[in-house]
Amino acid sequence: MKNCISLKIASLLTLSIVFTSCTPKETQDLLKPTQALGKVLADETAQIAGTKKRVVIITPDASWGGTSSAEKSFATALKKRGFTVVDTKAVNVGDPMKSGQVGLKMVDVLEALQKFPDVGAIVSFAGAPLVNLTDIANFPAEHPPLLVVAVATLGEVPGVATARTQLGQMLDAKIIQLAIIDGPESTGQKDGKPNPDRELFAQHYQTMRLPGQ
Numbered sequence: 001m002k003n004c005i006s007l008k009i010a011s012l013l014t015l016s017i018v019f020t021s022c023t024p025k026e027t028q029d030l031l032k033p034t035q036a037l038g039k040v041l042a043d044e045t046a047q048i049a050g051t052k053k054r055v056v057i058i059t060p061d062a063s064w065g066g067t068s069s070a071e072k073s074f075a076t077a078l079k080k081r082g083f084t085v086v087d088t089k090a091v092n093v094g095d096p097m098k099s100g101q102v103g104l105k106m107v108d109v110l111e112a113l114q115k116f117p118d119v120g121a122i123v124s125f126a127g128a129p130l131v132n133l134t135d136i137a138n139f140p141a142e143h144p145p146l147l148v149v150a151v152a153t154l155g156e157v158p159g160v161a162t163a164r165t166q167l168g169q170m171l172d173a174k175i176i177q178l179a180i181i182d183g184p185e186s187t188g189q190k191d192g193k194p195n196p197d198r199e200l201f202a203q204h205y206q207t208m209r210l211p212g213q
Helices: 015-020 024-049 069-080 106-115 133-138 164-172 196-204
Strands: 054-060 084-091 121-124 146-150 178-182 205-209
Touching (some): 024 178, 024 205, 069 084, 084 106, 164 178, 196 205
Parallel strands (some): 054 084, 121 146, 146 178
Antiparallel strands (some): 178 205
């Protein structure tokens, strides 16, 4: 591929150059992993939400680069499963090119939880919430499942990665129910009918969840 490099090693500064230097076919090839991410996340969301068919999306605002291919793929796959996205909350996650904290603010998470207490799930493409020990201690005990995508890129749009240790703490505290992070799964395709999206997902991403789930 001429001048075409993997999204996995593209920095925020070169992300746009990657796509402008690729042919349309090369661009589609680069987007396939994040599209698979969206489809697998839709499967996971449907399983967690169960009979509650309403979902809220939290996404970085337009300053971050626009709606990602991962989010588009997720919304399309979710709709095919009979789910409805009742709200897409665009949030300011900061500017990675400037000093200061970058990430999903706790106030935005709490606002979504309070406004939509009965949805099947709240899915964040803006990474995991920025929490401290006080936030963990005071987080609502009862709340809709919170699923987060914490990867470096979401396709043509940068992602909001979160340290694995922090995600583990939030899982233990039951603030989040599932996280998707970069890195191939330790195990590939599980027993059963082959699933190309799951196989592609497993080559690039892995899920974190509480033991036994």
